[in-house]
Amino acid sequence: MNPYVNVLFLLLFFLGGPVQSSGKQADFPEDFDRLVEFHGHICPGLAKGYLAVQVAQRHLQDGKASGEAITPIVEGQRCGLDAIQFLLKESSPFGNTLGNRGKGLVVLDYGKDVWIFIRDRDQKALRVVLKPGTFDHIFKTAPDADEYNTLSRKIKGKKANEQERRQFLALKKQKTAQMLLVPEDKAFNLRWLDKKDTDTLKASLPKPGKSGGRIQCVMCREEVFEQYTRVKNGRELCIPCFNELTW
Ligand SMILES: [Zn+2]
Ligand SMILES: [Zn+2]
Structure with missing residues (x-):
């Protein structure tokens, strides 16, 4: 292959691929596709939750999806919460879902991208905090960020036409795929909580x-x-x- 074409392909790969309205879509991991199906739409919030779960699995479950029981405490109630429920539902004897309130998953409405994962076996607990500005290179400074944000505003204001909606969806997919490539150390601050911390935390939780x-x-x-x-x-x-x- 012509070396220039090669470089172009590589560049497109790192930029997350060109936006195509012809049907070509960003490739997601299989479990992310299923998560999108569960949640109802693709969105950056899902990617944040997905990345946080990967951190928990890496550090508390040896990378296995359901090897060890984990209790998640989620400090926000946005889209990412569905990632926690969907991906960690089997990482609990009861199911880490809202319907099992009081037995597994705890949801706090603090409006933060912060997750605490407690491994049941030894109560080892990891607090995972999204670093400020983690995705600025995707949503603020990327060459297509202005286009994305303009389209987003149009859609929220119900002023977008069909073509603009399609373009926005394609960009959103591409950007979500780029988020999933951000490595752990760039995305999160991690802190292990000692027993004193987790005891204080648990005592402060609302009792169902x-x-x-x-x-x-x-x-x-x-x-x-x-x-x-x-x-x-x-x-x-x-x-x-x-x-x-x-009513
Ligand atoms: Zn969403
Ligand atoms: Zn009544």
């Missing part, structure tokens, strides 16, 4: 209420777990009735 018994709300007559009732004028009500919300 016990299921307890169910009672009937005196207003809507619907059943509700006892610990979710509120008392108003001596009457035990469900939360929507207490807040006078009806």
Whole structure:
């Protein structure tokens, strides 16, 4: 092959490949494709969560997907949370999903790209923090960043046409694929937590209420777990009735 063509291909590879609206799409790892299916769309948030799970698997599970039970504590409730649930759901005897609240996964609404992974066997815990500006080279300073951000604003403002939507999706796929290539030391600050830290952390976590018994709300007559009732004028009500919300 002509050496110039070779260099061009290499360059395109490192830039994440050209955006093509002809159907050629970025190649993702197979489990990322399945994660996208679960989440409903491709997005940078998923890539962040995916990378964080890889860190946990590398340091706490010897790289295996479900070798060791891990309890994740997630400090944000955005798209990346689905990556934690989907990829670590089998890394717990109960399932690290929101539906298993109180037994595995803990979700804190702090709005941070921070994850704590605790290995059940020895309580070894790793706090994984996304470094500020990690993806600036993809979303801020890349030659196509302006185009991406302009299209993104148009789409959010519902002003994009079909062609622009396709172009944005292609760029988003390409950029998400580039995110997945960022190495661990460039993406994250890691800190091992000692037992004192994890004990303090666990003590600070909101305690999920016990299921307890169910009672009937005196207003809507619907059943509700006892610990979710509120008392108003001596009457035990469900939360929507207490807040006078009806639908
Ligand atoms: Zn998303
Ligand atoms: Zn009610």
